[in-house]
Amino acid sequence: xxxxxxxxxxxxxxxxxxxxxxxxxxxxxxxxxxxxxxxxxxxxxxxxxxxxxxxxxxxxxxxxxxxxxxxxxxxxxxxxxxxxxxxxxxxxxxxxxxxxxxxxxxxxxxxxxxxxxxxxxxxxxxxxxxxxxxxxxxxxxxxxxxxxxxxxxxxxxxxxxxxxxxxxx
Amino acid sequence: xxxxxxxxxxxxxxxxxxxxxxxxxxxxxxxxxxxxxxxxxxxxxxxxxxxxxxxxxxxx
Numbered sequence: 424x425x426x427x428x429x430x431x432x433x434x435x436x437x438x439x440x441x442x443x444x445x446x447x448x449x450x451x452x453x454x455x456x457x458x459x460x461x462x463x464x465x466x467x468x469x470x471x472x473x474x475x476x477x478x479x480x481x482x483x484x485x486x487x488x489x490x491x492x493x494x495x496x497x498x499x500x501x502x503x504x505x506x507x508x509x510x511x512x513x514x515x516x517x518x519x520x521x522x523x524x525x526x527x528x529x530x531x532x533x534x535x536x537x538x539x540x541x542x543x544x545x546x547x548x549x550x551x552x553x554x555x556x557x558x559x560x561x562x563x564x565x566x567x568x569x570x571x572x573x574x575x576x577x578x579x580x581x582x583x584x585x586x587x588x589x590x591x592x
Numbered sequence: 593x594x595x596x597x598x599x600x601x602x603x604x605x606x607x608x609x610x611x612x613x614x615x616x617x618x619x620x621x622x623x624x625x626x627x628x629x630x631x632x633x634x635x636x637x638x639x640x641x642x643x644x645x646x647x648x649x650x651x652x
Contacts, residue, residue: 512644526646535618535641542597542622548635554626557593574596574623583594 443499449486453493464490505536505544559584596623601643616643 444450456462462470467490474485487493513530545551556575564570571577598621606613618640621630630636 524648526648529646531644531646533641533644536639538597538620538640541620541638541640542595545622545635545638546595546624550635551625551629554629556624556626559594573626574598575594580594580596580623583596 443496446486449496452486453497456493457497467493505540507534507536509534593624597621598623599640603645614645616645617641618643 441447441450444453456467456470467487471485471487471489478485487496509532511530511532514527516527518527556573559575559577559580561581562570562572562576574580599618600620601616601618604615604617606615619637620640621637625636
């Protein structure tokens with residue numbers, strides 16, 4: 424995306440498309456078990472086993488095989504579109520000869536999403552269309568007093584536009 | 593277009609069942625959207641990631 428390019432148009436919304444769920448009822452089952460009831464994995468498996476036995480009587484199938492199946496479907500939801508990533512970090516500097524603190528020995532796992540993509544999505548979100556500033560501004564009332572309200576009305580934002588940035592290459 | 597990036601972070605303790613887990617979430621937003629919509633809707637303030645929480649020892 425270049426500086427002058429408008430945000431990409433939103434994809435047309437199909438109210439019958441429950442992707443990655445196969446149907447409205449499969450989505451609603453997942454939403455109910457995971458979000459509303461917050462059921463444990465073991466209980467989900469138990470419920471689905473009963474459900475499968477009941478459905479089999481009429482030649483049908485339960486909405487999910489087991490809790491893994493349900494979790495995979497939820498993870499496959501494309502909304503937001505910014506996947507989670509992870510990496511591990513550990514200290515690699517000098518250590519004391521004895522009794523080095525635990526944090527120097529430990530490996531830490533960091534989970535994150537690409538901030539640039541997250542912010543691009545935010546800029547493209549039409550929800551903010553009426554509450555959005557494209558450039559810094561200075562607002563004054565009729566008596567000439569400065570009015571501060573949103574971020575772009577502040578001094579920092581103003582300095583970015585009229586200050587050192589203009590003279591840097 | 594100027595897009596100011598705002599970030600914030602604070603330790604959060606999540607109590608779930610008997611285990612107590614600490615997270616250090618990192619949040620982000622852009623300075624272009626107005627204050628009144630930044631926090632009222634989830635998409636105006638997004639979760640970027642979880643930072644590591646290295647523990648220091650009290651003994652010297």
